[in-house]
Amino acid sequence: MSAQKKVAFYTLGCKLNFSETSTIARNFQNEGFERVEFEEIADIYVINTCSVTDNADKRFKSIVKSALKKNENAFLIAIGCYAQLKPEELAAVDGVDLVLGATEKFKVTDYINDLSKNDMGEVHSCEIEDAxxxxxxxxxxxxxxxxxxxxxxxxxxxxxxxxxxxxxxxxxxxxxxxxxxxxxxxxxxxxxxxxxxxxxxxxxxxxxxxxxxxxxxxxxxxxxxxxxxxxxxxxxxxxxxxxxxxxxxxxxxxxxxxPHFHIPLQSGSDVLLKLMKRRYMSKVYTDRVSQIKAAMPNACIGVDVIVGFPGETDELFLETYNYLNELDISYLHVFTYSERPNTEAVEMDGVVPKNKRAKRSKMLRGLSVKKRRAFYESQIGNTLTVLFESENKEGYIHGFTENYVKVKTPWNPELVNTLQKVTLTEIDEDGLVRFNFIAKQASA
Known part of the structure; x- marks a missing residue:
């Protein structure tokens, strides 16, 4: 059955999901399937879902639609976090044939005996205690x-x-x-x-x-x-x-x-950290940042933060804003709080209106731009090593230094997947950093 059949994958969410999609794709290839890009026509489309944000939930339906546009008879499989949490909901989406939960997703090829379209998605999901x-x-x-x-x-x-x-x-x-x-x-x-x-x-x-x-x-x-x-x-x-x-x-x-750390904070307010049931207070976070900067002054530190959590008053939000503004960090990943079923927070008082959440999110994203710019400026003149990526983006090749400064230089295919010593020289108008090569030679 698998001879010449084509399979394509779409991944929502985190790095962990990407690592799992890649492994599942290799399983398909080992069974004789040909992996193609999601934009191409395939016999099977596998969508690895995420449930961390509302947006990820909503995007699922549009991804299903785009797959069916390419091949209306394609067999559609949903796996991942959303598939474990809401299997029946996904199975009811028009065009979805198979939904696999947390333990079943790694055995996906075992469930494909027949690629005929189903009227309703078939669900195989475990109780999470079995994972x-x-x-x-x-x-x-x-x-x-x-x-x-x-x-x-x-x-x-x-x-x-x-x-x-x-x-x-x-x-x-x-x-x-x-x-x-x-x-x-x-x-x-x-x-x-x-x-x-x-x-x-x-x-x-x-x-x-x-x-x-x-x-x-x-x-x-x-x-x-x-x-x-x-x-x-x-x-x-x-x-x-x-x-x-x-x-x-x-x-x-x-x-x-x-020298690059990404450390979730979620809130700079101890009041909110307690409501979130985080396992530290802001003092511990401050201490971690100080320890890193003492040991590695040029280290890059990224921060996850949630805005609009229940009980986040204007004062408590400003406490977080001011805390982050004064902290020696390099950038923020800002998440707007969204209500999730079966969590404690969904029952809490002090719900923050959506428009206020959006405004606070915008403020912190602005702070992130400022922080990243200041960090990049602090690195100008430093000699660092860049690992170059494989994409030609509008005539430029991009790469990252060890401490996560994103750089650019005119496209040169010989640089792809090489490590090069460079001196950072200036920040371009797009916010990326230009540099001079110390010795321009590819080290494959």
């Missing part, structure tokens, strides 16, 4: 960077979050398997690996929900630093209470780990 085993994955798409999943699920009970309901308990890959995957990635000529998971600082909890840590996140970092052939390792996102001084100090002197 207690671990499936390793990594993404290979852009030649220069791979997302390597090391952990899944979360044991935290943040009051706004549905991820534990969608992905289950915290569980991790074995240390040896992570190292094997990292070696496999570097053997393919990929220069940078981004570590990803739901709560990667909690790395080490056993496969079957064993609360004992087999290894710590710090031990994982130490072991990965010894893998031959990896040029760069980047920590994607780590909770402030789980980012220990030993890890910060190790990154500062490591062979491969780069």
């Amino acid at each position: 207690d085993f671990y499936v390793g994955s990594y993404s290979i798409g852009d030649r220069t960077r791979a997302f390597l999943k090391v952990q899944d699920g979360c044991d935290y009970k943040c009051t706004y979050c549905t991820i534990p309901l969608a992905r289950g308990i915290s569980r991790s890959d074995t240390l040896q398997n992570v190292l094997n995957n990292a070696k496999e990635i570097s053997d393919k000529g990929i220069k940078e690996i981004v570590l990803t998971g739901v709560n990667i600082g909690d790395y080490g909890k056993g496969e079957f929900g064993n609360k004992k840590h087999e290894h710590t996140f710090f031990e994982l970092v130490q072991a990965l630093d010894k893998v031959d052939g990896i040029h760069r390792l980047r920590i994607s996102s780590i909770e402030p209470n789980l980012l220990k001084n030993e890890t910060i100090d190790f990154v500062a002197s490591s062979n491969s780990f780069v």
Whole structure:
């Protein structure tokens, strides 16, 4: 059945979703399917969903429509977080044939015996308590960077979050398997690996929900630093209470780990952090930023923040704004709070009107632009290493320094997937940085 059949994928959401889509795509290819781009005509379209924002929920229907426009007889499969949380809802979307939950998505090819269209989507989803085993994955798409999943699920009970309901308990890959995957990635000529998971600082909890840590996140970092052939390792996102001084100090002197941290804050107000059931107060966050900057003055620090959480008064929002304005950080990812079913926050008083949420979000996005600009300006004159990406964007090639400054230079295919020493010279009008090569030669 699979001979010459074409399959295409669309991924919504986080780096973790991208790593899982990539692994599932390789499973299809191993079964004899041909992978094509989502824009092309395919026999099967797989949509990996997300439920972190309202927007991701709404986009699902338009993605289904665009797939059916290409091939009205295509077999449509929904997987991912939204598929676990609202399987019946997705199954009812016109054109969807199969919906697979958290444990079933990695066995998707087992469910495809017949590609005939269904009147109603068929659902195979587990109780989330059954998602207690671990499936390793990594993404290979852009030649220069791979997302390597090391952990899944979360044991935290943040009051706004549905991820534990969608992905289950915290569980991790074995240390040896992570190292094997990292070696496999570097053997393919990929220069940078981004570590990803739901709560990667909690790395080490056993496969079957064993609360004992087999290894710590710090031990994982130490072991990965010894893998031959990896040029760069980047920590994607780590909770402030789980980012220990030993890890910060190790990154500062490591062979491969780069000086870039992404640390969720969510609010600069301790009142709201308590309502969110976060596991730290703002003082801990301030301390993490100080520790990083003391060890690595040029480190880039990204911050997740939520605006419009129930109970966020004008005063409490300004507390967050002023806190972030004074903090030595490099950019913000701003999330506008949206009500999620089956969370504590949805029952809370003090609902912030949508127009106020939008206004606050705009203010913080403006602050992010200012912070990124100031960080880039602080790097002008520094000599750094750029990893160049593979796309020709309007006659330019882009790349990132180890500390996540985005640079540009006129397109040159010989630079793709190479590391080059450069001196940053000026910020262009589009906000990207120009540079001079120290020695212009490709190191493949």
